[in-house]
Amino acid sequence: MPAIKIDQDKIKEAVQTIVDLGGDGIRNCVQCGACSAVCPGVKAGFPVLCRLLIRKILNGQLEETIEEVSTWGCQSCNRCTEVCPQGVRPQEVVFAYRRYQAGELAMSASAFGPQMSLYETGHAVTTDATAANREKVGLNPVPPTALQNKAAQKEIQTLLDESPMADLGIF
Amino acid sequence: MHKYGLYLGCNIPFKAPDIEQSMRKVFPALGIEPVDLQGATCCPAWGTAPSFDLDTWLAISSRNIILGEDKGVDVMTGCNSCFGVLSEAKHMMDHKPGKKDTVNKRLASIGRTYTGTSKVYHVAHVLHDIIGTEAIASHVKYSLKGLKIAVQPGCHILWPTDVMEVKEENPFFPTQLVELCQALGAEVVDYSRLSDCCGMGAMRSTDQEKSFELLKRKFDSIKEEADPDMIVTTCSSCYLQMDGAQKTFRERGLIDYEIPVFYYTQLLALAMGFDPKEVAAISKTSRDAIIAEICNDNRKVQEEVQ
Numbered sequence: 001m002p003a004i005k006i007d008q009d010k011i012k013e014a015v016q017t018i019v020d021l022g023g024d025g026i027r028n029c030v031q032c033g034a035c036s037a038v039c040p041g042v043k044a045g046f047p048v049l050c051r052l053l054i055r056k057i058l059n060g061q062l063e064e065t066i067e068e069v070s071t072w073g074c075q076s077c078n079r080c081t082e083v084c085p086q087g088v089r090p091q092e093v094v095f096a097y098r099r100y101q102a103g104e105l106a107m108s109a110s111a112f113g114p115q116m117s118l119y120e121t122g123h124a125v126t127t128d129a130t131a132a133n134r135e136k137v138g139l140n141p142v143p144p145t146a147l148q149n150k151a152a153q154k155e156i157q158t159l160l161d162e163s164p165m166a167d168l169g170i171f
Numbered sequence: 172m173h174k175y176g177l178y179l180g181c182n183i184p185f186k187a188p189d190i191e192q193s194m195r196k197v198f199p200a201l202g203i204e205p206v207d208l209q210g211a212t213c214c215p216a217w218g219t220a221p222s223f224d225l226d227t228w229l230a231i232s233s234r235n236i237i238l239g240e241d242k243g244v245d246v247m248t249g250c251n252s253c254f255g256v257l258s259e260a261k262h263m264m265d266h267k268p269g270k271k272d273t274v275n276k277r278l279a280s281i282g283r284t285y286t287g288t289s290k291v292y293h294v295a296h297v298l299h300d301i302i303g304t305e306a307i308a309s310h311v312k313y314s315l316k317g318l319k320i321a322v323q324p325g326c327h328i329l330w331p332t333d334v335m336e337v338k339e340e341n342p343f344f345p346t347q348l349v350e351l352c353q354a355l356g357a358e359v360v361d362y363s364r365l366s367d368c369c370g371m372g373a374m375r376s377t378d379q380e381k382s383f384e385l386l387k388r389k390f391d392s393i394k395e396e397a398d399p400d401m402i403v404t405t406c407s408s409c410y411l412q413m414d415g416a417q418k419t420f421r422e423r424g425l426i427d428y429e430i431p432v433f434y435y436t437q438l439l440a441l442a443m444g445f446d447p448k449e450v451a452a453i454s455k456t457s458r459d460a461i462i463a464e465i466c467n468d469n470r471k472v473q474e475e476v477q
Contacts, residue, residue, distance in 0.1 A: 022225045040326075040368035044381040073377040075368055076217040076255065077326035082342060089331075098222045110376040111218055118219045122212035125181040134188045138449045139195075143184035144207040152210030155281040156231065162280055163227035165220065 010060035023096030035080035119171035122146025232260030255327030325406030371412035
């Protein structure tokens with residue numbers, strides 16, 4: 001494996017990118033590995049999560065890691081945040097990295113459906129069986145949510161249309 | 172009667188409305204009026220707006236919390252993921268300098284303003300901390316004495332404790348769901364992988380086999396160490412995963428057993444005497460036998476004669 005070339009400008013840019021996207025605790029990381037020790041994603045076999053993802057960013061390897069899908073296997077469970085002795089909030093770093101990837105459309109293919117559904121119905125998850133399921137258990141077939149509430153859907157569409165997400169063409 | 176805004180999320184009202192119905196039955200009977208938050212949306216789930224843009228996430232989460240603020244009620248949700256997303260969003264809105272102003276500028280386009288007056292609770296917190304296990308025990312009509320339960324608290328109700336309104340004393344050894352199950356008369360059995368993840372969510376969407384390997388290890392721990400009559404959870408995602416995946420595992424020859432899975436309020440509703448056809452009617456792993464066992468006349472609690 002080739003040695004990593006230390007490039008201070010590249011490191012500075014990588015860290016600042018993650019800080020700007022919401023991972024401001026990354027500067028506190030001392031690579032103790034407490035986060036990875038409790039991470040279900042690491043346990044399941046996603047290699048570049050928590051400590052190693054943070055190491056790569058701190059090495060300035062932002063672009064080199066962009067196709068890595070480990071970040072999309074993060075369960076957002078926040079065990080890492082609970083145990084981190086340095087206040088890094090590793091999940092926020094993972095999500096900041098996801099936002100960097102998403103901005104380049106480098107994401108798991110499974111991520112597209114929920115965005116479209118959120119935009120169209122106000123819900124990431126829907127099912128055609130909703131009305132039948134609800135009537136079966138004695139509930140109104142139409143839930144009191146945004147599912148068939150045009151005004152609520154319009155509010156969500158307005159928020160999404162005015163967000164950076166609109167520029168990605170995912171809905 | 173004290174009111175809470177019932178935030179349903181997506182999974183419960185669409186895929187498991189018998190869980191919703193169980194909540195609508197048990198809360199009024201326990202002195203809490205669930206109020207519908209009309210037009211509530213996805214929290215938004217971790218894989219949607221939070222993965223793309225921080226302020227869009229906060230705007231959508233804030234809008235959902237505002238629905239509670241407008242009615243003057245705190246928000247309670249039965250979905251762990253929604254609880255985690257909404258709690259984190261509220262914590263950022265209330266504590267991150269300048270964030271509330273930034274997000275309120277976005278919310279102005281839909282004529283809404285976040286103020287921060289409504290707290291975010293999980294249904295389990297309202298049951299455990301507000302109603303209390305003694306009050307729950309006093310409403311039990313069918314005792315679960317002699318039945319063994321393995322609990323599954325789920326991830327997002329436990330961590331990180333610094334953003335939660337109500338929390339466990341030690342989130343790696345949670346006791347609230349244990350006490351809620353014991354209030355029904357049941358025995359709660361230990362197993363070593365209690366705090367392990369069920370594998371639902373982003374992991375399952377990204378790599379189903381990795382998700383299933385994690386869950387299989389958890390199931391093995393539950394079956395071999397505890398051999399319970401049922402698994403009980405207060406997470407709708409854990410419920411869907413643990414109930415549905417057993418069918419797949421059996422078809423693949425990975426397991427040769429069935430463990431019925433309940434969301435806690437479903438079990439509570441059965442113990443309180445509500446109709447199983449309304450409160451526990453939809454599952455992939457059969458619950459018929461254990462429901463018949465619970466709703467048995469022999470289990471009726473005798474009222475004390477004054």
